Amino acid sequence: MELRPGKTWRSPGRTQVGFMGCLALNASYEPLTLVPLQRAVRLIMDRKAEVLEVDGRRAFRSERVVIPVPLVIRLVRFVHVPRRFRRQVTNTFLFARDNYSCQYCGCHRSELRGRQFLTRDHILPLSRGGGNTWFNVVTSCSPCNNRKGDRLPEEAGLTLRTEPREPNHVQLVWAVRRVTPIQAKYIGMFYGEDTVAFLVSKGELAL
Numbered sequence: 001m002e003l004r005p006g007k008t009w010r011s012p013g014r015t016q017v018g019f020m021g022c023l024a025l026n027a028s029y030e031p032l033t034l035v036p037l038q039r040a041v042r043l044i045m046d047r048k049a050e051v052l053e054v055d056g057r058r059a060f061r062s063e064r065v066v067i068p069v070p071l072v073i074r075l076v077r078f079v080h081v082p083r084r085f086r087r088q089v090t091n092t093f094l095f096a097r098d099n100y101s102c103q104y105c106g107c108h109r110s111e112l113r114g115r116q117f118l119t120r121d122h123i124l125p126l127s128r129g130g131g132n133t134w135f136n137v138v139t140s141c142s143p144c145n146n147r148k149g150d151r152l153p154e155e156a157g158l159t160l161r162t163e164p165r166e167p168n169h170v171q172l173v174w175a176v177r178r179v180t181p182i183q184a185k186y187i188g189m190f191y192g193e194d195t196v197a198f199l200v201s202k203g204e205l206a207l
Contacts, residue, residue, distance in 0.1 A: 022070045023183040024049070027078040031187045034177050040070045049073040053182050071182050089132055091120055096176045097167040098139035104148070104158045107141050116142050123164070125150045134166040170195055 022040035024032045035043075041060055043049035044067070054068035061067075095118055100109045102118070109118050121140035124130030127150050138160065140148070148156040170191050175198065179187065188196040 023072045023179065023186060025052070025072065025074040025186060025190075026081075027075050029074065029186070030190055031174070032075075032079065032081070034179070034183075035073075037069060040073050041067055043073060043075070044070060047076065049075050052186070071180060072186055089134055089137055091118075092176055093167065093172050094120055094137060095139050096172055097134075097165075098162070101139065102141035102144055103138040103161050103164075104140055104144040104153070106161055112141060118142075119145045121145050121148060123153060123160070125152075135164050138162075138164050174199055 021034040021036050024035045024040065024043075026032050037060075040049070044051055050073065051068075051070050052074055053070070053072035055071055056068055058069040059066050060069065095109075100118065101107065103121075112118070119140050119142050121138050121144070122130045122132070123136050123138060126132070130136050144158060148158055153160055174187060174195065179199065184196050184199060187199075
């Protein structure tokens with residue numbers, strides 16, 4: 001792996017933490033995202049980030065330099081994240097909000113078979129004036145979506161299991177990522193222990 005021209009680095013190995021990556025914090029300590037380890041090391045070497053936590057058991061090594069694998073880094077300069085990008089209705093977040101289950105029949109994605117899959121359904125169809133908002137979209141399995149078509153749920157003989165809502169962005173963003181206990185500590189420091197408890201309940205905390 002080449003991180004610098006003229007320097008050849010040996011990878012520390014593809015372990016569980018390696019797959020999850022490094023937690024990047026804003027200059028304000030707000031957790032931003034998980035970045036690949038190689039990207040984290042580049043930010044450190046370019047002095048764009050400082051290291052807060054490392055995995056002392058593993059390291060990137062060159063002929064003269066040893067860099068412990070970073071688990072948590074903090075950006076030196078604050079990065080502004082526009083609010084409008086924080087609550088966009090994406091299928092990734094929608095499915096996470098609805099626990100990856102059809103909101104009509106309750107079927108979980110693990111129970112889908114063959115060509116069945118999860119889809120986004122508009123309660124009030126777009127063709128009838130419905131909007132693409134958190135309050136008008138739910139997760140639906142493809143059979144239920146096909147059954148409903150361009151009708152209201154009651155017109156198709158379907159009943160919503162839960163009332164759609166705008167999700168807690170903080171919990172939702174981290175529910176679709178796996179983090180280590182060390183990384184979860186920093187998420188909890190900024191957002192509170194209830195967010196960490198949420199990650200545990202979703203099985204997204206790697207113990």
